[in-house]
Amino acid sequence: MMGHELNLIQKTTLILVCKKPTLCQGKQRLAADIGTEEALTVAQHLLACALEDLSEWPGQKVIAPSHESDCEWASQLLEDEHALIVPQGSGNLGARLNHIDNELRRQGKESLIYIGSDSPTLSFRHLSDAAQRLKTYDTVFSKASDGGVTIMANRTHWPDLSNLPWSTESLEASLAKLCRQSCLSVGYALSGQDVDHSEDLLGVFPELNSDNRPARRALAKHIRTVFKQGDTPHA
Known part of the structure; x- marks a missing residue:
């Protein structure tokens, strides 16, 4: 990586928006498919993958837990004394993202990248691509295969995100439309997949199975266990 690219990334804040994995909370669509206990285990593996991304980021790191009561838990997730903990606040996901964004900008942060804990195929390449594109665009997204997004990045305040169709196949299109209506330019980073x-x-198994990062290898191993199909599970 060239010096100016590293400098740009070091000035970009990476925010992990997450929930504390708990039985019967979160991943309810997955739980309906594989059961609540298996869904909890998968959620724990997915969080470990996201923390892997956060750990290797050379810029400012932020963990945004869903509840203020989870701040102590969040503070123990990374071995980085400089990582910030910013609870999400209340409301739907859009309102909570606005809250996080406003708080970080109040602290002087400018270029921000948001990720969740459900996109295990993300890599440093995806995140650095988003950071680079923020030089040109006000907002940058990574499209997910289901019509959502795996990365949201911005260099100025988000518009009001609370009325968007979160968790639907029209999210990315609606998000881009809202930003353009708010006179914000929109760019796209490398696409990804979520779970x-x-x-x-x-869908993510083949990529995880060839990924040498420990949390990804552990998730791939667990997927084999869930489907009991050896090295190459099939639906």
Whole structure:
């Protein structure tokens, strides 16, 4: 990586928006497919993958837990004393993202990249691509195969995100439309995949199975266990 690219990334804040994995909370669509206990285990593996991304980021790191009561838990997830903990606040996901964004900009942060804990095929390449594109665009997204997004990035305040169709196949299109209506330019980073259903686990398996990062290898191993199909699970 060239010096100016590293400098740009070091000035970009990476935010992990996450929930504390808990039985019967979160990943309900996945739980309907594979059961609540298996869904909890998958959620724990997915969080470990996201933390892997956060750990290797050379810029400022932020963990945004869903509840203020989870701040102590969040503070123990990374071995980085400089990582910030910013609870999400209340409301739907859009309102919570606005809250996080406003708080970080109040602290002087400018270029921000948001990820969740359901996109295990993300890599440093995806994140650095988003950071680079923020030089040109006000907002940058990574499209997910289901019509959502795996990365949201911005260099200025988000518009009001609370009325968007979160968790639907029209999210990305609606998000881009809202930004353009708010006079914000829109760019796209490398696309990715997220995990909401059992078939999504099957979809990400080939890439995870060839990924040498420990959390990805552990998730691939667990997917084999869930589907009991050896090295190459099939639906």
